[in-house]
Amino acid sequence: MNTLNIGGSQLDTSWFLLLSAILFVLGAVGVLVRRNPLVILISIELMLNAANLTLVTFSRQLQNLDGQLFALMSMTVAAAEAVVGLAILVDIFRTRDVEDVDELSELRG
């Protein structure tokens, strides 16, 4: 039973999941390729959102509320993490005026 009955029509569950996969992969690409730290953080947020979509989809498929609650928690955590990440970013930007994450590579060896 792979379809969801939404608003009268039948939608395939896998469409939602595929969409979330694409968004996730896009976010991953962003983290890997972009060099502006802000954009990297944003891409991480994108990945988190994709995960939330998956959670809610499954919740609907299995008609179990746990998925939505988990998504809620995930959102909270994402917010907290964005806050702290940005605070760190601000700190670095203030002292070093860095634009490129590749410049922050002292831990090499």
Next chain:
Amino acid sequence: MAIAVFFVAAAMAVLGGIGVVTFRQPIRSVLSLVLVMLALSVLFLLLSAQFIFAVQIIVYAGAVMVLFLFVIALLGPARELGRGRLRFQTWLSALFVLVLLGLMWSLFQGAHYRQPDKTDMSFFGTVQSIAVGLFTTYLYPFELTSILLLVAAIGAIYLSRKNIDDL
């Protein structure tokens, strides 16, 4: 009708995602992300997650993204220049993420779900049901996340102070 809504929202989300990754100016990336979030909230609504739909807009698009915008305002616009130092990074990343996509695709295509639970669908995803879950079964995680937010707030204040003597 629902199908149409779905496809529009999906298209918006994907376009927004591409925008996030490709714009040179960070401000544009942030705004693309906002678009993604709005699209996702519509999708949540389609999936009978009314509370999540609201929270997504209020919290995510309304608070977290605003935070990002403030930071951009604080730090000034920046442009990513040049090709960077790691030359093979781009194509190698593209390769692996495509593989990842393929894996996930095959995973999701072949999924067999168990029998759904018997729930009252008119009650499903409403604020009331979320509240019930949050304050009874998942009370403990709920309290913990509140502490988590407190810790994050303290951390952010501490990390972003201007002088060592402050705070």
Next chain:
Amino acid sequence: MSNQTLALLILIFPAAGAILLAGRGWRLPRIFTVLVGPGVVWASFVCVLALFAGKAAGDFTYWTWIKSGTFEVPFNLLIDNLSIFMCLVITGVGGLIVSYAVGYMEHEDDPSYARFFCYMDVFIFSMLLLVLAGNFVFLITGWALVGLSSYLLIGFWYQRHSAVVAARKAFVMNVIGDVGMILGTFIVFLDFQSVRFGDVFRALAPRANCQGTQVCAYRFFFDTGSLELAAFLFLVGAVAKSAQLPLHTWLPDAMEGPTPVSALIHAATMVTAGVYLVGRLHPIYDVAVYAHGAVAIVGAVTALFAATIAIVQTDIKRVLAYSTMSQIGYMFLAVGIGAYTAGFFHLLSHAFFKALLFMAAGNVIHAMHDEQDMRKYGGLWNQMRPTSIAFLVGSLSLVGVFPFVGFFSKEQILGAAFSKPDDTVVHFLWFIGFVTALITGFYTGRMWWLSFWGKPSPQRPVEHPHEAPPVMFVPVATLAVLATVGGLLQTKALGFGTDEVSNFLSSAVGPERWEGGGAEIALTLLTMLLAAALFVWAMRMRPWTAYAPWAQRLLERKYYFDEIYDAVFVRPLDWVAGFLQRDVERPVIDAAVVDTGALARWSAGELSLTQSGYFRNYVLVFVVGVVSIAGVLLLVRALT
């Protein structure tokens, strides 16, 4: 105090002395060493006397060293008349020699002085362990420790290159013997499932009277073949330790050690260990007749061989060394034909007169400022009368002149060989012994006349040598007295009189197996007269070597044994060792070790490239990891 405690005390005293001297001796004043070194040996002697007087006997087990399944090695001491006899010799004569050494070694500095007596005590302990041990394992332990002590003492003056080389040579040849001993023990254990002497001898007891080529009526669960092999292997050990042919080359070189060492180890005790071994294991040798015969043949041949070489030696200690080799050959001959008590009596008397000879020679060497070449002596009779007399007593005893103890013991052996019934081979061996006795007379005489008679040699290092101080002379005198009256213990060679030694030892090695007759006694007297005649004739000192220079060279080169061994064993092994070091050790083994390190370092270098410091690289690694794991899981799921 029980016999069991006394027996253990015999061992503990010298061991404690050694430990004390090793730990503290070189820091304390010399008087400490002087008291402890010989003192513990005399203390041991007192314990032995107590056991002797109390007619002690028994197999005392003190603790179990190894116990694994059926293999059990206890620490037990076998006290019977044979072991008491040997202990008397070791501690008695040993005590005299160690006391003598107090004076002889006085020129050493304090640490070396203490070191010397420590080593001497170690030796006494090891030798006592050897003769008291009640099982094969501790016998071999004592055996090996005695070899070690010999090495330490020969190389005592380690700054001398020749001493070090000699010590090493002695040790290597001893080890060859050790291998024989160990292999023999393995065979014994396989046959009897025990290493205790008691168990082995009990199992062999019914066979004790089976001799010669008679087919024995008893059927056994082991065959004589393995016993023969074991007996031959033990013979290898005995030959190495007692410096018999062909493992004899180390003994003359061992004279590099101080004279007390030569007296104690290479005359009175260690070299007699081989004789003790055959005597102790006589139940095995009574059965293994071929090995038993080999003992006798080796002994007789060595006796003759060594006596001929002694004729041309110029170093006084070397003459005595070859003489020792020769006399031990006699002992081997005796125990090899089954005349055990004769062999052990000769062991006792040889201990007396050989130690006497070595110590008297030591007096001379000491007086002549360490000159050992006899050609540079001459005329000492007038200047060192007491020592000369003592030396004469020892010499006459060695030659076998009545009434000294050597006469009685040597003639008993020759008489036993002559009168053994139905054995022509043994009669031929008697003839060899007879000829050797005559040669013994000659070389001993030569030694005495050269050193003590005539005019002082112009090459003398010291014009007026002084007589030895009391501490060095009293032991010599004591042994001279013993050599004179010792014959009274066993006058059997004359066909009548006392029989003390045989009676004493018969409980351990069995009674005398056959009796001699009148012919034997006549031959005894004839041998003595001829030998004494040669002793006197040696004074003429005609350069007989002019007639046969090749003989002179052959003898001086000791029948070229050293050269042969060098070419056959030492050079090839040297080459193999060099080859292995050059072409196996360095390229293969060292390379493996070094290369492992180099490999580790290289791989670390390569791997550290992953620590690029770039955040994006690390994320890429994440993604690669996730993809891999997910891929593997999906693959597994798809296949099953």
